[in-house]
């Protein structure tokens with residue numbers, strides 16, 4: 346992350362109601378330039394609706410937000426050239442090739458067509474560039490969607506479940522790409538169901554539950570706050586014990602073993618974002 350003082354996204358008491366459903370119910374946060382910010386939560390928590398508002402796809406019921414310094418409602422048209430998005434419901438034209446797809450979008454954004462080749466290279470589609478999209482695998486299509494979203498060199502890139510349905514190696518490639526984009530200064534707002542992915546990629550994450558933010562911090566802070574800190578201790582008689590570091594009785598046990606010189610190894614078990622999620626939402630994803 347290449348942080349700068351000016352936030353790229355600011356959200357204040359943003360809400361979206363559908364009848365009696367409070368899809369997003371007064372959330373506030375900001376995202377710094379170059380930050381990777383994750384929105385996490387159960388199905389229906391309000392993640393997609395939040396991104397849909399920030400990208401001008403749906404109007405908020407209440408609250409304010411800015412993206413790249415512009416108001417998402419009043420200055421929506423100014424935001425469009427500065428952002429891009431990868432959404433699950435986006436389609437590719439199956440009858441075009443990868444290269445033709447990017448040429449088409451380069452024209453649309455008045456970007457030079459030469460950028461298409463660079464992007465195909467970036468997402469590893471150079472060899473398949475002239476094949477029709479309908480022959481692409483799910484992973485290749487997803488990478489093409491990402492390339493397409495980069496055609497206008499967006500300052501803020503919104504990714505809704507970017508690795509959903511990808512095999513592990515395609516997912517890894519995509520995560521690496523996100524990290525590189527962030528390192529080059531692109532601000533990224535993403536949603537994901539994969540806690541390990543959020544942990545690896547995101548500088549900060551917000552947990553949404555029923556349209557509200559229930560926790561917002563760096564993965565490390567959240568893990569320390571909500572995850573269970575424990576250690577696995579191997580003793581001289583080769584017995585293994587798990588001790589909870591925040592349990593005074595366990596701490597005493599550990600201290601006694603240490604004092605008696607019985608401890609061979611200690612491995613600390615850091616909490617995971619999955620633990621955080623369960624602690625906050627009461628049930629696993």
Ligand SMILES: Nc1ncnc2c1ncn2[C@@H]1O[C@H](COP(=O)(O)OP(=O)(O)OP(=O)(O)O)[C@@H](O)[C@H]1O
Nearest residue numbers: 363366367368386387388389390391392393394395
């Ligand atoms: N166009 C709509 N009309 C009515 N209700 C909607 C609409 N869009 C979303 N909702 C409702 O708003 C709530 C939040 O939905 P949203 O899609 O934002 O959740 P999400 O966190 O993105 O979930 P998922 O992980 O399934 O994508 C849900 O209860 C959903 O049914």
